[in-house]
Amino acid sequence: MRKAVSTTRKSVGDFAPKLTDLTDHVLFGDVWERRELSKRDRSMVTVAALVAMNRPDQLRFHLGRAVENGVKKEELVELITHLAFYAGWPSAMTAVTLAREVFSSREVPDRETS
Numbered sequence: 108m109r110k111a112v113s114t115t116r117k118s119v120g121d122f123a124p125k126l127t128d129l130t131d132h133v134l135f136g137d138v139w140e141r142r143e144l145s146k147r148d149r150s151m152v153t154v155a156a157l158v159a160m161n162r163p164d165q166l167r168f169h170l171g172r173a174v175e176n177g178v179k180k181e182e183l184v185e186l187i188t189h190l191a192f193y194a195g196w197p198s199a200m201t202a203v204t205l206a207r208e209v210f211s212s213r214e215v216p217d218r219e220t221s
Contacts, residue, residue, distance in 0.1 A: 113130070113131050114168060115127050115130045115131065116131065145176075146176040147173075147176045147177045147178055149176070150169065150172055150176040150178050151173065151182075151186065153169050153172075154166065154169050154170060154173050154178075154183060154186060155186060155190060158186070158187055158190045158194055158198055158199065159190060159193070159194035159198060160194075161197070161198040161201060161202075163201055163202070163205050166202060166205055167205055167209055170183060170206055170209045170210075171209055171213060174210075174213065180206075180210055184203065184206065187199050187202045187206060188203075190202070
């Protein structure tokens with residue numbers, strides 16, 4: 108069975124093959140697979156770092172990944188709201204605007220239904 112082509116490989120694999128290999132094998136193949144933190148926790152930490160550093164291009168991907176890893180939409184909105192006071196209002200406003208776009212395009216439910 109063939110492994111799915113990564114987003115990085117699709118976007119820059121032909122231009123920066125080593126960076127793509129490191130992203131696929133070290134970052135997502137090793138670091139994200141370590142047992143010491145759950146993928147859900149890693150997603151929360153990663154989203155927080157990307158909001159704080161105002162990195163909207165990477166944040167777009169990681170907001171979606173966070174939802175896939177079990178983080179609820181309202182938790183991400185609360186995380187961004189909390190970071191407004193620590194990372195700066197402009198970073199939070201950029202992040203919440205981007206989150207709204209990501210969530211509306213993915214039809215992410217507001218609350219977990221059980």
